[in-house]
Amino acid sequence: MTTTIDAPPAAGTAARIREHVVNLCASPEGGHLGGSMSLAEILATLYTRVLRVDPLDPARPDRDVLLLSKGHGGLALYAALTEAGFFPADRLDEYARPGSEFTAHPHAEIPGVEMPSGSLGHGLALAVGFALGFRLDGADRRCFVVMGDGELQEGSVWEAASVAAAQRLDSVVAIVDRNRLQITGATETIDALEPLADRWSAFGWTVRQVDGHSCEELEAALTEAPVDGRPTVVIAHTVKGKGIPFVEDQPRSHYAKLGERQHAKALAALRRGAAS
Amino acid sequence: MTASSREVYRDAVLDLLPQDERLVCLDSDTGLFDAAAFPERYVNLGIAEHTLMGAAAGLAKSGRMPLVNTMAAFASSRANEAVKIDIALNDLPVRIAATHSGVSAGHLGPTHHALEDLAVMRTLPNMTVVVPADGPQTGTLFRQSLHVRGPVYLRLGRNATPELPDAPPVTLGLAQVLRDGPDVTLAACGPYPVLAALDAADALAEEGVRASVLNVHTVKPLDVATIAAHAERSGVVVTVEEHWRNAGFGAAVAESLAEIAPSLVLRVAMPDAFVPVSGGQRYLAERGGVTSAAVAAKARLALRRDPR
Numbered sequence: 001m002t003t004t005i006d007a008p009p010a011a012g013t014a015a016r017i018r019e020h021v022v023n024l025c026a027s028p029e030g031g032h033l034g035g036s037m038s039l040a041e042i043l044a045t046l047y048t049r050v051l052r053v054d055p056l057d058p059a060r061p062d063r064d065v066l067l068l069s070k071g072h073g074g075l076a077l078y079a080a081l082t083e084a085g086f087f088p089a090d091r092l093d094e095y096a097r098p099g100s101e102f103t104a105h106p107h108a109e110i111p112g113v114e115m116p117s118g119s120l121g122h123g124l125a126l127a128v129g130f131a132l133g134f135r136l137d138g139a140d141r142r143c144f145v146v147m148g149d150g151e152l153q154e155g156s157v158w159e160a161a162s163v164a165a166a167q168r169l170d171s172v173v174a175i176v177d178r179n180r181l182q183i184t185g186a187t188e189t190i191d192a193l194e195p196l197a198d199r200w201s202a203f204g205w206t207v208r209q210v211d212g213h214s215c216e217e218l219e220a221a222l223t224e225a226p227v228d229g230r231p232t233v234v235i236a237h238t239v240k241g242k243g244i245p246f247v248e249d250q251p252r253s254h255y256a257k258l259g260e261r262q263h264a265k266a267l268a269a270l271r272r273g274a275a276s
Numbered sequence: 277m278t279a280s281s282r283e284v285y286r287d288a289v290l291d292l293l294p295q296d297e298r299l300v301c302l303d304s305d306t307g308l309f310d311a312a313a314f315p316e317r318y319v320n321l322g323i324a325e326h327t328l329m330g331a332a333a334g335l336a337k338s339g340r341m342p343l344v345n346t347m348a349a350f351a352s353s354r355a356n357e358a359v360k361i362d363i364a365l366n367d368l369p370v371r372i373a374a375t376h377s378g379v380s381a382g383h384l385g386p387t388h389h390a391l392e393d394l395a396v397m398r399t400l401p402n403m404t405v406v407v408p409a410d411g412p413q414t415g416t417l418f419r420q421s422l423h424v425r426g427p428v429y430l431r432l433g434r435n436a437t438p439e440l441p442d443a444p445p446v447t448l449g450l451a452q453v454l455r456d457g458p459d460v461t462l463a464a465c466g467p468y469p470v471l472a473a474l475d476a477a478d479a480l481a482e483e484g485v486r487a488s489v490l491n492v493h494t495v496k497p498l499d500v501a502t503i504a505a506h507a508e509r510s511g512v513v514v515t516v517e518e519h520w521r522n523a524g525f526g527a528a529v530a531e532s533l534a535e536i537a538p539s540l541v542l543r544v545a546m547p548d549a550f551v552p553v554s555g556g557q558r559y560l561a562e563r564g565g566v567t568s569a570a571v572a573a574k575a576r577l578a579l580r581r582d583p584r
Contacts, residue, residue: 061339108366115337119361125327126362129334129342132319136300136340143334156358160327167319 010215013083014044015274018243020079020092022258022266029096030257031104034247035148036076038179038212038238043073043080045218046144055085058111064141065114065130069123070148070177071105072254078102078110086112121154123147124174128160131169131231142171144222150182153191158203161231165204168229173222174205176233177212179240181251200233212236244269278439281414281432281467282308282375288415289343293317296422298341304328306345308375325350329358329370336368341422347381348374348390348431352397359427364400367426371418377407378466378518379551379560380433386550394465395523397429398496405496406448407431407525409470410439413446417493420448435557437467440491441474451499453506457486460575461506461513461539465492465525468561469516472544475568476514480575487575495525503529504537512578513541516571518561521545540581542574 105118
């Protein structure tokens with residue numbers, strides 16, 4: 001672990017991730033607001049407390065791998081990477097500009113982005129490959145895959161979930177951002193995921209459930225040793241749009257272009273939230 | 277007939293795997309491999325082709341060179357998005373060994389035929405597309421493919437096909453010149469198409485027409501220089517392939533020649549239709565019109581229409 005007792009508190013990092021995301025959603029193209037806000041503590045905890053990564057050497061051979069399978073959380077990932085020191089924060093100003101590599105979904109050329117993503121249901125299969133590689137290398141690396149809950153409607157997720165368990169890939173840790181919403185409404189009314197924990201258990205995974213906005217709970221779940229031979233899924237219960245009262249828990253927060261007034265209002269809400 | 281291209285490939289894998297630490301054989305329950313033959317770097321992921329391609333990308337990203345095994349129909353269509361996004365977009369050194377290509381699945385029916393795979397694979401950036409014309413060159417081209425930087429699609433057949441007679445050494449990326457004649461260029465891709473082109477060249481020779489026969493085993497990158505040199509000399513080209521006529525090998529040749537050496541290009545290919553009946557590879561290919569007679573007829577037609 002590169003994290004130490006001096007590592008920044010994850011909650012502070014989460015607050016700064018939210019601020020970056022809000023600022024990016026106020027840029028001319030707007031961005032994926034809701035699903036990035038729900039990810040803030042998850043990514044903050046991973047980058048400050050869990051992942052063995054080195055911003056000065058992103059390709060370090062013994063690094064842990066983080067795959068953002070819900071690629072529409074790209075803004076939160078870029079924000080987390082800049083907060084972790086992978087690139088200077090002013091580079092975020094390039095977001096969505098013509099010719100920029102800062103696409104809405106994670107771009108492979110951005111330092112710290114392991115694999116590009118955006119089409120849902122790809123991350124877990126990639127993780128199977130990484131984990132097979134770790135095992136062949138005899139390496140103690142881990143592969144974390146952050147997925148959306150709506151993403152779990154993709155069949156490829158369950159194909160890979162089954163294979164990961166069959167291959168006994170206990171270096172795989174999936175994190176489900178369980179914000180209960182997808183573009184057009186509630187996951188449970190469109191293609192219900194519950195009983196979600198039972199589904200993962202039935203596939204042979206160790207299931208842990210946490211408050212996805214509690215850095216302490218996330219850290220405990222993400223650092224706990226796996227059950228031997230079983231991959232782990234952490235179901236992180238979150239709120240889409242978390243931190244901005246006027247979009248929280250609303251499907252329309254999925255993609256937003258914040259006007260000047262909304263932008264100011266959102267930043268003010270974040271500051272109130274951070275102070276409380 | 278000797279060994280099928282998939283058996284030659286398998287034997288090459290068995291030979292190379294112990295010698296090359298990078299290689300990992302990823303299987304999808306094809307039955308091609310005996311797991312007991314491998315000490316470790318063999319994994320059967322089960323019937324899960326998307327996961328197979330994604331896992332290959334993850335493995336490649338962690339420093340290995342995965343050899344992925346499935347049927348051509350599943351590699352090119354079922355798992356296409358994983359091939360595109362996970363493998364091709366990241367330009368990863370994955371070798372996709374796709375068996376049962378074309379109509380070599382024969383009586384297994386249209387679900388198992390792959391008549392779209394060249395079209396699909398050659399449009400993907402970074403992908404190299406290789407179609408050996410017989411068993412021996414399958415081994416050579418597969419070994420050569422290990423030196424390609426990015427992903428490679430290796431189009432293999434299910435059953436043994438005849439060995440090419442008197443073929444010169446084969447080099448990945450370079451069209452193999454089997455006959456050299458100035459009157460018409462027969463450019464073929466795949467086992468029976470190349471044999472049909474050779475037979476057609478013999479028939480044409482009896483009529484005093486001297487044909488070049490090119491075995492274009494590398495569809496991407498296409499050896500445009502060799503094809504264009506022959507096309508410029510003859511002015512007329514007949515392409516032959518065991519693939520749907522749209523967007524396949526013949527289309528690739530026509531596209532390239534249209535830009536650099538405009539020629540009359542006539543295609544012999546499988547019709548724009550699913551194969552409606554049972555039968556062996558050769559029967560189905562011939563039923564689809566991929567025959568030496570069709571190649572010779574197209575060549576005669578092309579010569580009559582040659583504007584020069």
